[in-house]
Amino acid sequence: MSTRTLIRGGLVVTAADELHADVLIEDGRVVALAAHGSDTAAGWTADRTVDATDRYVLPGGVDAHTHMELPFGGTFASDTFETGTRAAAWGGTTTIVDFAVQSVGHSLREGLDAWYAKADGNCAIDYAFHMILSDVNEQTLKEMDKLVHEGITSFKLFMAYPGVFYSDDGRILRAMQRSADNGGLIMMHAENGIAIDVLVEQALARGETDPRYHGEVRKALLEAEATHRAIQLARVAGAPLYVVHVSAEEAVAEITAARDKGLPVFGETCPQYLFLSTDNLAEPGFEGAKYVCSTPLRPKEHQAALWRGLRTNDLQVVSTDHCPFCFVGQKDLGRGDFSKIPNGLPGVENRMDLLHQAVVDGHISRRRWIEIACATPARMFGLYPQKGTIAPGADADIVIYDPHATQVLSAETHHMNVDYSAYEGRTVTGQVETVLSRGEPVIEQRKFTGRAGHGVFTPRATCQYLN
Ligand SMILES: NC(=O)NCCC(=O)O
Numbered sequence: 190m191s192t193r194t195l196i197r198g199g200l201v202v203t204a205a206d207e208l209h210a211d212v213l214i215e216d217g218r219v220v221a222l223a224a225h226g227s228d229t230a231a232g233w234t235a236d237r238t239v240d241a242t243d244r245y246v247l248p249g250g251v252d253a254h255t256h257m258e259l260p261f262g263g264t265f266a267s268d269t270f271e272t273g274t275r276a277a278a279w280g281g282t283t284t285i286v287d288f289a290v291q292s293v294g295h296s297l298r299e300g301l302d303a304w305y306a307k308a309d310g311n312c313a314i315d316y317a318f319h320m321i322l323s324d325v326n327e328q329t330l331k332e333m334d335k336l337v338h339e340g341i342t343s344f345k346l347f348m349a350y351p352g353v354f355y356s357d358d359g360r361i362l363r364a365m366q367r368s369a370d371n372g373g374l375i376m377m378h379a380e381n382g383i384a385i386d387v388l389v390e391q392a393l394a395r396g397e398t399d400p401r402y403h404g405e406v407r408k409a410l411l412e413a414e415a416t417h418r419a420i421q422l423a424r425v426a427g428a429p430l431y432v433v434h435v436s437a438e439e440a441v442a443e444i445t446a447a448r449d450k451g452l453p454v455f456g457e458t459c460p461q462y463l464f465l466s467t468d469n470l471a472e473p474g475f476e477g478a479k480y481v482c483s484t485p486l487r488p489k490e491h492q493a494a495l496w497r498g499l500r501t502n503d504l505q506v507v508s509t510d511h512c513p514f515c516f517v518g519q520k521d522l523g524r525g526d527f528s529k530i531p532n533g534l535p536g537v538e539n540r541m542d543l544l545h546q547a548v549v550d551g552h553i554s555r556r557r558w559i560e561i562a563c564a565t566p567a568r569m570f571g572l573y574p575q576k577g578t579i580a581p582g583a584d585a586d587i588v589i590y591d592p593h594a595t596q597v598l599s600a601e602t603h604h605m606n607v608d609y610s611a612y613e614g615r616t617v618t619g620q621v622e623t624v625l626s627r628g629e630p631v632i633e634q635r636k637f638t639g640r641a642g643h644g645v646f647t648p649r650a651t652c653q654y655l656n
Pocket residue numbers: 256378434481482483484510512532533534
């Protein structure tokens with residue numbers, strides 16, 4: 190039997206429009222939108238009606254960069270697919286794209302199957318995968334083609350982390366050449382890891398062991414250099430390029446220069462680079478470990494370039510790079526040696542709210558908020574218009590958002606499985622009230638009503654942002 194849901198009275202905000210419209214949902218999909226009070230809307234009946242008066246009606250967030258259960262630095266990211274997707278739903282995100290990991294010496298298939306097993310039956314919201322390439326070889330290159338057909342249409346390569354995920358320029362070039370043929374999108378962690386390792390060794394030899402040195406050795410110039418090199422390699426290969434977690438002004442400049450030449454180069458940044466800085470890394474004692482991630486937090490002055498990049502569309506996407514490690518028992522591994530602090534920050538629950546705060550603060554417009562957090566990530570990674578918008582035929586992944594509520598971000602109240610908040614005590618304006626995932630309420634008036642296993646694997650088309 191079909192279920193009809195009606196969302197009445199809200200302001201529908203998409204990347205393209207703002208409409209005072211009611212939304213009719215049937216069997217998990219949006220059927221139609223009609224102006225409040227119009228004859229069409231007045232004629233609609235439904236099994237369930239959601240009152241969205243004085244609220245925004247938004248497409249569910251698409252977080253294209255998460256790491257549930259990622260093995261890193263001798264431990265695992267502390268959110269499972271169950272806890273992490275539940276937290277995402279609380280924060281108004283209805284789709285994640287997580288990174289399956291190929292380990293050195295193993296096939297892509299093995300890594301991907303392990304990720305299917307972790308996620309299957311556990312997710313509260315829909316999910317998809319990118320594939321991390323740690324071992325580019327003849328076999329891997331052939332497997333890339335198969336994965337593209339399976340809906341895994343993007344591949345992350347690392348110029349950082351030698352001995353772990355690192356690929357040298359030859360391997361990177363070969364993967365890019367392959368993606369130029371098979372339509373996959375190369376995502377690049379652009380930092381010169383070989384040079385950084387030299388600086389790490391020198392810093393530790395000088396007795397510089399505190400978390401703040403993580404930020405000092407991972408120099409902005411080494412992010413910019415790697416970004417430049419990745420762009421040139423992509424040009425040689427004739428492949429598009431998506432640079433992940435851009436944090437340095439100099440790296441934005443490289444992406445901007447490439448785009449000014451008309452190259453298909455795209456950039457993502459994350460809330461931590463927009464709202465946090467090296468001041469956090471320098472917090473007293475070992476507190477700075479909470480903010481250790483790579484690329485690292487930068488001095489505050491870099492933030493203006495990131496906001497500008499988001500406004501000018503030189504940066505297209507804000508994802509979280511959600512990769513939580515508990516302060517006690519995990520970040521601890523790096524006491525006395527910053528290079529052993531597991532890299533990553535929690536944030537999957539905070540992205541939509543922090544970006545709404547950016548609207549309130551005048552950094553971006555309301556539609557740009559939805560563009561960088563919902564529509565463009567969906568387009569970039571082949572999920573549009575199923576995800577990322579509210580339009581007839583789209584999945585009814587919809588957030589009822591109260592733009593006037595205020596909330597204080599805190600580990601006491603968040604739902605991520607991690608013992609601290611990177612934004613502890615920060616007041617933000619706006620809060621998720623209700624979330625539908627394919628028409629099913631997963632958050633209802635700030636109560637979790639979803640279930641593990643509701644979320645399904647969602648195969649992706651190739652990048653739709655090039656078209
Ligand atoms: N970003 C980070 O510090 N940890 C996750 C792994 C990565 O994205 O490089």
